[in-house]
Amino acid sequence: MNNIIDVENLTFSYNPEEHSAVVLDGIDLQIEKNSFVAILGHNGSGKSTLAKHFNGILLPTGGKVYACGFDTCDNDKLLEIRRNMGMVFQNPDNQIIASVVDEDVAFALENLGVEHNEMVKRVDEALEIVGMTEYKHHAPHRLSGGQKQRVAIAGIIAMKPSCLILDEPTAMLDPQGRKEIMSTIKRLKTEQGVTIVLITHYMDEAVQADRVVVMDDGKILLDGTPEYVFQNVGLLHSVALDVPQAAELMYKLREYDIKVPISVLHEAECVDVLSKLLEGKIDNHH
């Protein structure tokens, strides 16, 4: 089994009896092990609702969700699913339970009944991975937003999950905090082999993923590599999403019939293309 998450024709609405609005409408999605997938969408597109299906916080109204091969509707496997599918939310303040950092990181382990020596070891490891060891005995409310969010991530990775789902983890952070979180996430993927599902509305974060899934109105609109997805500038604009600035610039240039490659996402690439373009122009004048 190569897919850690397998969503089959998922529909969801909060009150199916009362025919309330359908939040998710026929989603099919497979996420491979050890991949880094970004799910993009504007507010109300259903991206957070979808994420909550990955570990059984919400259960499908129709269709099936398999996480690590287990049906999320299977109550006996729920703890196993949640241990494997770690989830980090937007507001770090509302996920930290204890008044001391290390005790909070231990919370999940206490719930899972991990034996004491093992627990102490795992708490230290988790804090080490997110680089918060020196704050072990601090009170969470004295930390910065980025530090709090890293504590929240440590609390999840202490469970040794095989997949980490992050629901807009940087939305409430300053640029410094966002950088800290993104580098932590990437390190988790490369060093610990954790599958990453990042729900975001920041384009520069989505660009760093291996695969981007764009959602709109409860459906999947686009799905593919960042290079492929961000070529569809017009389509993304039509659902109120931006594209990375480099892609936007290329798109504008192409509107003026200037032949630039279509899949430029990063600043460095963009500079490269522009300098080549300018050199070409200078050559033409000679």
Next chain:
Amino acid sequence: MIKDITLGQFFPGDSVIHKMDPRMKIILTVVFVAIIFVVKNFLGFAVAAIFLASAVLISKIPVRTVLKGIKPLLFIIIFTAFFNVFYGTGVKVFPDISWLSWLTYGGLERAVFMVIRIVLLIIGTSLMTYTTSPVMLSDAIERLLSPLKHLKVPVHELSMMMTIAMRFIPTLIDETEKITNAQKARGADFETGNIIRRAKALIPILIPLIVSAFRRAEELADAMECRCYNGGDGRTRYKIYNFSLRDYIASIIMLAVLAIVIVINIFF
């Protein structure tokens, strides 16, 4: 600032008393309260007071802070003293003045006795909260009450509630400040007017605060479920408390004080 309020008046330190096992501190505080109620005469109080004074000195909590703890309860102390004066019997203090005829030496003695008792109780119990962090206190209470689980008392749930409440107090204080500033920026006036006006002015602070607290509760519940929270069954503990030598020595001293007080009660 509201932020400066210390919950449970904990004073961090590294004295022997700070380092004691919180469970032992609670038990010994209960024993101390019992001693205070066992005492029948002033000599007994003298022993208890000497013991308490040395404990305060060992804890390195400033004596002024300890005495300040009495202040909020001053009214109750005076009230108790006042009524105990009436219950006295014996020789009248002013036999010649008719409107002071109720004042007896027995009554005065009784009043002083009650005042000493209350003061010792306050200092004794606040010494525990001064030297133990609220987190450790709630943890210790859970562990001490855990036998009650067999009587279907939801000990774990109560302690989880206390832990979360303490964790969210600073967060909610921050939020109150933010909302207050936001309302001030919109022209709200919290400083003028009579008490009813001022109470009404608090409504625009309380409602957003309560709404947000509910939203937080919902998110926290999700986050707890994501971390496999499943109630108290089968949980292990990260923090392990062990009684050490200092805890045993402290309890021996406390028992000695109890014995001395009982002896004094019998022979004096």
